[in-house]
Amino acid sequence: MFINNFKYSIKTLFRNKALIFWTFAFPIILGTFFNMAFSNIEKSEKLDIINIAIVNNDDFNNNVVYKTAFKDLSDKNNKDRIFKTHYTTEDKARKLLEDGKIVGYLKIINDEPKLTFIKNGFNGTIFKYVTEEITETSSMVKNISEEKIKKAIATGNYNIDYESIYDNVMNLIEDNNVRINNISSNNLSYTMIEFYSLIAMVCLYGGMLGVVAINQSLANMSNKGKRISVSPISKGKLILSSVLASYITELIGLALLFIYTIFVLKVDYGSRLGLDIVLALVGSLAGLSLGVAVASVFKSNEKAKIGMIISITMLGCFLSGMMGVQMKYVIDKNIAIINKINPASMITDGFYSLYYYDTLNRFIFDIGSLVIFASLLIGVSYISLRRQKYDSI
Amino acid sequence: MNIIEVKNLTKKYKKLKAVDDLSFEVRKGEILGLLGPNGSGKSTTINCLLSLLNFSSGSIKIFGEEMKPDSYDIKSKIGVVFQEVSVFEELTVYENIDYFCGLYITDNKTRKKYIEDAIKLVGLEDFKKFYPKKLSGGLLRRLNIACGIAHKPKLIFLDEPTVAVDPQSRNNILDGIKKLRNDGATIVYTTHYMEEVEILCDRVIILDKGKILATGTTDELKELAKIEEKIKVEVNDLDCKYIGEIKDFKNVDEVEYNWNMLLITYKKGKNNLFDIMEYLKKENIKYSKIFSERPTLNDVFLELTGKELRD
Numbered sequence: 001m002f003i004n005n006f007k008y009s010i011k012t013l014f015r016n017k018a019l020i021f022w023t024f025a026f027p028i029i030l031g032t033f034f035n036m037a038f039s040n041i042e043k044s045e046k047l048d049i050i051n052i053a054i055v056n057n058d059d060f061n062n063n064v065v066y067k068t069a070f071k072d073l074s075d076k077n078n079k080d081r082i083f084k085t086h087y088t089t090e091d092k093a094r095k096l097l098e099d100g101k102i103v104g105y106l107k108i109i110n111d112e113p114k115l116t117f118i119k120n121g122f123n124g125t126i127f128k129y130v131t132e133e134i135t136e137t138s139s140m141v142k143n144i145s146e147e148k149i150k151k152a153i154a155t156g157n158y159n160i161d162y163e164s165i166y167d168n169v170m171n172l173i174e175d176n177n178v179r180i181n182n183i184s185s186n187n188l189s190y191t192m193i194e195f196y197s198l199i200a201m202v203c204l205y206g207g208m209l210g211v212v213a214i215n216q217s218l219a220n221m222s223n224k225g226k227r228i229s230v231s232p233i234s235k236g237k238l239i240l241s242s243v244l245a246s247y248i249t250e251l252i253g254l255a256l257l258f259i260y261t262i263f264v265l266k267v268d269y270g271s272r273l274g275l276d277i278v279l280a281l282v283g284s285l286a287g288l289s290l291g292v293a294v295a296s297v298f299k300s301n302e303k304a305k306i307g308m309i310i311s312i313t314m315l316g317c318f319l320s321g322m323m324g325v326q327m328k329y330v331i332d333k334n335i336a337i338i339n340k341i342n343p344a345s346m347i348t349d350g351f352y353s354l355y356y357y358d359t360l361n362r363f364i365f366d367i368g369s370l371v372i373f374a375s376l377l378i379g380v381s382y383i384s385l386r387r388q389k390y391d392s393i
Numbered sequence: 394m395n396i397i398e399v400k401n402l403t404k405k406y407k408k409l410k411a412v413d414d415l416s417f418e419v420r421k422g423e424i425l426g427l428l429g430p431n432g433s434g435k436s437t438t439i440n441c442l443l444s445l446l447n448f449s450s451g452s453i454k455i456f457g458e459e460m461k462p463d464s465y466d467i468k469s470k471i472g473v474v475f476q477e478v479s480v481f482e483e484l485t486v487y488e489n490i491d492y493f494c495g496l497y498i499t500d501n502k503t504r505k506k507y508i509e510d511a512i513k514l515v516g517l518e519d520f521k522k523f524y525p526k527k528l529s530g531g532l533l534r535r536l537n538i539a540c541g542i543a544h545k546p547k548l549i550f551l552d553e554p555t556v557a558v559d560p561q562s563r564n565n566i567l568d569g570i571k572k573l574r575n576d577g578a579t580i581v582y583t584t585h586y587m588e589e590v591e592i593l594c595d596r597v598i599i600l601d602k603g604k605i606l607a608t609g610t611t612d613e614l615k616e617l618a619k620i621e622e623k624i625k626v627e628v629n630d631l632d633c634k635y636i637g638e639i640k641d642f643k644n645v646d647e648v649e650y651n652w653n654m655l656l657i658t659y660k661k662g663k664n665n666l667f668d669i670m671e672y673l674k675k676e677n678i679k680y681s682k683i684f685s686e687r688p689t690l691n692d693v694f695l696e697l698t699g700k701e702l703r704d
């Protein structure tokens with residue numbers, strides 16, 4: 001019975017023209033469009049060196065991490081130079097900002113960075129991300145140094161090996177520079193950001209498949225559901241096999257998109273394709289669970305529910321930067337919570353982090369967020385689906 | 394032996410009682426008709442019996458056991474044909490039947506045979522590879538039935554299976570239902586077409602506003618109509634004096650004359666047709682048609698509720 005339901009669920013999904021269009025064809029068409037539109041823009045547009053200012057106070061001058069990092073990133077001889085940095089007073093920095101000569105300025109107060117911008121923009125975002133990276137490294141330097149000193153004192157060793165601590169710190173700073181250099185103008189790509197959003201869209205469109213799987217299994221949702229509900233197959237087994245069929249269909253759609261973008265559009269997803277796939281699998285699960293939850297909780301017809309999934313997906317992808325890269329950063333800056341609960345943003349951000357950062361912290365955070373998102377929705381769905389009888393159908 | 398036993402079944406939607414203290418049984422091998430107008434509670438009763446709907450009070454036993462949503466043993470012996478066509482648009486006729494039959498029958502060989510039997514029963518041999526949207530309304534209804542009965546259930550619920558079908562398909566469906574009964578199935582058949590009930594059903598329950606108005610065989614029920622015969626005469630411009638004279642005839646209960654149709658209702662008596670024809674001849678009244686009718690279940694319903702079955 002499980003296999004019979006699974007087999008026919010696959011058949012019905014693959015013969016549903018609307019679903020096939022939205023999950024298979026639409027992303028490929030959109031990907032082709034992105035490739036045509038953005039590759040030309042990228043060819044014609046080379047990012048300029050970004051003008052910034054740093055308040056040259058004691059806090060900055062005493063912070064070796066910030067000082068070294070920004071010096072290196074502003075070095076004229078560095079081929080990966082990002083910034084032209086004005087070291088000045090806060091008043092002058094503010095004046096430069098108001099005159100539009102810099103995108104923003106940084107002030108270090110008690111080892112904490114404070115960034116000031118007048119308006120949002122791509123260059124400002126790079127400045128922000130670089131500063132965040134340096135802050136992270138600075139924090140690590142501080143922690144490692146403190147820990148080593150504490151350990152030495154705890155073991156009664158008062159001859160602390162300051163040379164070794166210094167070497168560790170310098171290694172970290174160098175490592176940090178490598179990472180920051182990766183966020184150089186040569187490596188940043190509009191197209192990649194669009195493609196990440198596109199994959200997020202396909203993952204969330206899996207929700208439509210989830211809606212179909214649930215709707216046709218429940219007596220209070222469809223006539224077919226009524227007929228299936230009076231059969232001797234348990235609801236759990238039925239839903240599991242239908243949802244599994246939906247998940248596999250969704251993964252086939254994703255695989256097609258990956259294959260098409262890698263081999264036809266020549267999109268480079270970086271060197272961590274395995275982790276990209278893991279992210280896509282978890283993202284698809286989140287999308288599917290969104291559909292299952294929408295189908296379980298709302299009592300309306302299938303078309304209305306699919307409309308909801310398309311709307312949620314498009315809005316989520318829009319906010320995560322699919323229709324304009326700036327949007328993600330605007331949301332990040334002003335209403336950060338939106339991107340924290342937006343599954344499209346979690347997926348997109350996960351891909352960013354795999355592409356741009358060496359560490360997996362951010363990726364793991366995104367995967368974790370998606371798992372929590374999916375778990376919550378599956379929990380909500382479970383509560384709704386537990387009902388065996390209905391008050392009205 | 395009773396296949397279904399329903400006791401004091403009540404289903405409320407807030408203050409409205411959709412099913413009101415229903416008690417009845419379905420005997421093995423019979424076709425029980427649930428007859429009533431739209432909204433009388435037929436489908437709600439079926440949905441309660443199938444454990445799809447919560448009900449407010451009462452008890453339901455099928456095959457001697459309490460019916461619950463997880464009564465899979467009972468469910469495996471039941472077939473249901475819902476009022477609404479419930480098939481997959483994306484699957485062919487054969488695949489649809491295979492899918493629904495596959496929910497009951499796991500053995501491929503047996504299932505194949507059962508599918509062929511079902512296709513033959515509803516006369517869809519030439520449409521196996523057709524998708525539902527290529528089928529006419531009547532053929533679609535036949536497919537709907539095949540999906541519900543392909544697994545050869547012992548108890549079949551047919552909820553208005555002939556709504557909006559052409560006469561050919563209706564006859565085919567009704568013949569199929571008779572064959573199912575002859576093969577040993579017990580059938581619960583809901584409809585608001587009294588003609589179908591008269592043709593098919595061994596016993597009938599007449600429902601209105603969720604209540605049982607009457608139960609019995611069609612002949613038993615017709616006795617409730619308290620009329621013996623209705624004679625209709627198609628006659629133009631009949632004078633009122635004749636209507637008055639006919640009213641005084643022996644056994645005549647009521648006389649109506651509308652749209653050139655004279656309707657004479659008799660409470661009892663025989664040879665009424667002969668008497669009225671003699672009278673018309675004597676008075677030299679020319680008529681184009683005259684025919685006699687036995688009371689129908691509609692007359693029973695009219696007698697019990699004061700309204701027509703299809704009102």
